[in-house]
Amino acid sequence: MPFSLGPRAISTGYRLAAFDQIGSTNAEALERARAGERGPIWFVTTEQTAGRGRRQRPWIAPRGNLASSILEVMDVAPSVAATLGFAAGLSLEAALRRLSMEAALRSGQGTSFFLKWPNDVLAGQHKLAGILLEAESVPAGQLAVVVGIGTNVVAAPVGTPTLATSLAALGIKLSAEELFLALSDAWAEFRGIWDHGRGFADIRKAWLDRAAGLGEAVAIKSGQSIIEGVFDTIDEQGCMIVRTSAGNRMPVTAGDVYFGSAASVRAN
Known part of the structure; x- marks a missing residue:
């Protein structure tokens, strides 16, 4: 067709x-x-x-x-x-x-x-x-x-x-x-x-x-840095909000997302 x-x-x-x-x-x-x-x-x-x-x-x-x-x-x-x-x-x-x-x-x-x-x-x-x-x-x-x-x-x-x-x-x-x-x-x-x-x-x-990984451990590779925490939500601008181990809510604007520990990020 x-x-x-x-x-x-x-x-x-x-x-x-x-x-x-x-x-x-x-x-x-x-x-x-x-x-x-x-x-x-x-x-x-x-x-x-x-x-x-x-x-x-x-x-x-x-x-x-x-x-x-x-x-x-x-x-x-x-x-x-x-x-x-x-x-x-x-x-x-x-x-x-x-x-x-x-x-x-x-x-x-x-x-x-x-x-x-x-x-x-x-x-x-x-x-x-x-x-x-x-x-x-x-x-x-x-x-x-x-x-x-x-x-x-x-x-x-x-x-x-x-x-x-x-x-x-x-x-x-x-x-x-x-x-x-x-x-x-x-x-x-x-x-x-x-x-x-x-x-x-x-x-x-x-x-x-319909989000994958919501409420789960997440690691985001952005440039040379890796951000770890829990995928909390997305905000009103569409940024991913990551709750760190220190309890901070960090907005992420871009990056490669891996669910699980940072070890999986370093392996890629």
């Missing part, structure tokens, strides 16, 4: 640009924004050859995986736009949960999905998807925001900081096109709740309900 938008996405005004193969859907979205595209528009493919994740790590989508990016131009500050990544995580988790429940009814096997701060979707304890948010200023003082969502449908990379898996490895038989159809509608829903940051309190609550 070809890529197509869900009915909710269509009614909300989204458009779609689908590619047989592309270097990077995020790069394509940013190039279009620089050329005057104002969205909202999805860029999707089942084969991405030059994608990237956080910290410029390569994110290659072999044929059959889903690489998707949404471009929206909006009047928000960069700090507000950054919280849109949480709505993206909720969107993908909702789409995966619905489709996997339908698959479980057929197979009798269920899968649980969780959201890992700041930008991963997990199946159990394994990484299934990553989210990369990028933004650039455009004329009239607006911000072009691109949210890239890469999902391991048929294959998972090796050598990642968090062990990865794919839908196929989990026994969930879905195509990238089927997943995107559900994702586009879920995005329209959670993007509407987010509402230019005005609804982040509701997004935050829903995200915490």
Whole structure:
């Protein structure tokens, strides 16, 4: 089946640009924004050859995986736009949960999905998807925001900081096109709740309900430093709040997250 938008996405005004193969859907979205595209528009493919994740790590989508990016131009500050990544995580988790429940009814096997701060979707304890948010200023003082969502449908990379898996490895038989159809509608829903940051309190609550490792020991590698404690919550700006052994509540804005002791961090 070809890529197509869900009915909710269509009614909300989204458009779609689908590619047989592309270097990077995020790069394509940013190039279009620089050329005057104002969205909202999805860029999707089942084969991405030059994608990237956080910290410029390569994110290659072999044929059959889903690489998707949404471009929206909006009047928000960069700090507000950054919280849109949480709505993206909720969107993908909702789409995966619905489709996997339908698959479980057929197979009798269920899968649980969780959201890992700041930008991963997990199946159990394994990484299934990553989210990369990028933004650039455009004329009239607006911000072009691109949210890239890469999902391991048929294959998972090796050598990642968090062990990865794919839908196929989990026994969930879905195509990238089927997943995107559900994702586009879920995005329209959670993007509407987010509402230019005005609804982040509701997004935050829903995200915490699905958070991996909440209340557990956590170690975050940020640059050359390692922060240890308990994952307490995320705050109103989306920072992870870590409760240290001294009882302090420390906000963390970025880093690689490992659940458990710092020994697991030093091993990576």
